[in-house]
Amino acid sequence: MLKRTLSRFLRQLWRLVWRGVLVFVLLSVALVILFRFVPLPGSMIMVERKIQSWVNSEPIRIQHQWRSWDNLSSNAKLAVIAAEDQRFPLHRGFDFVELRRAWEASRDGGRLRGASTLSQQTAKNVFLWSGRSWTRKALEAWFTLLIEILWSKQRILEVYLNIAEWDSGVFGLEAAAQHYFGASGGAMTERQASLLAAILPSPRTRSASRPDAQVERRSQWVRQQMHNLGGVGYLERL
Numbered sequence: 001m002l003k004r005t006l007s008r009f010l011r012q013l014w015r016l017v018w019r020g021v022l023v024f025v026l027l028s029v030a031l032v033i034l035f036r037f038v039p040l041p042g043s044m045i046m047v048e049r050k051i052q053s054w055v056n057s058e059p060i061r062i063q064h065q066w067r068s069w070d071n072l073s074s075n076a077k078l079a080v081i082a083a084e085d086q087r088f089p090l091h092r093g094f095d096f097v098e099l100r101r102a103w104e105a106s107r108d109g110g111r112l113r114g115a116s117t118l119s120q121q122t123a124k125n126v127f128l129w130s131g132r133s134w135t136r137k138a139l140e141a142w143f144t145l146l147i148e149i150l151w152s153k154q155r156i157l158e159v160y161l162n163i164a165e166w167d168s169g170v171f172g173l174e175a176a177a178q179h180y181f182g183a184s185g186g187a188m189t190e191r192q193a194s195l196l197a198a199i200l201p202s203p204r205t206r207s208a209s210r211p212d213a214q215v216e217r218r219s220q221w222v223r224q225q226m227h228n229l230g231g232v233g234y235l236e237r238l
Helices: 002-037 044-055 074-084 096-107 118-127 134-150 153-163 173-181 190-198 213-228 231-237
Strands: 165-167
Touching (some): 002 134, 074 153, 134 153
16 A cells, blocks of 8 residues: 555656656747847846845846847957857857866866856856856756757847846946946947956956956957957858
């Protein structure tokens, strides 16, 4: 009797788990398809920052304005590719060349550096939370695969530029351009774009309008990489 009851319980539990997985898969696919066409009203990282501000009693005002692909600076598009993911047009969400280099550097005693692609960063910022748990990494891989299959490279970069965090409460290229330079996100100089790209590793502790020596050096490196890639004509590969 006990064995039969346990067996029935396990079958019900297994059925419940699979139904939950199926609902998650269908819902996540539906969201990714929806956001292929619809401007995103925000991101999970924005929600996370807002909740953190409530918990810490530190009010924060989210600054965010969606801009379509044609209204985003070509200099900024190229700058983030040059700074964050130079093989962006070539890979399918995961840059195994950079992953191998990061692993080899760590194995040889160097600092473990990140190797996240723009696709991975977009998946994380839109759908997930910050952190380094294996659960979040697994979900990040799932959403990365989905957006690579269901979105174009142009759409991935468009979404990334519209939801990337550039300061406390400042999200998206338009808000960042106005915040730092009093300019439009569609008309940025090469230097302005490179400075914004240069602060991306630590956007809440660095400034694009008041760059320190480290940010200045990185922005110069970004501009050199932009030239090495062939200028804004590189965007045609998307």
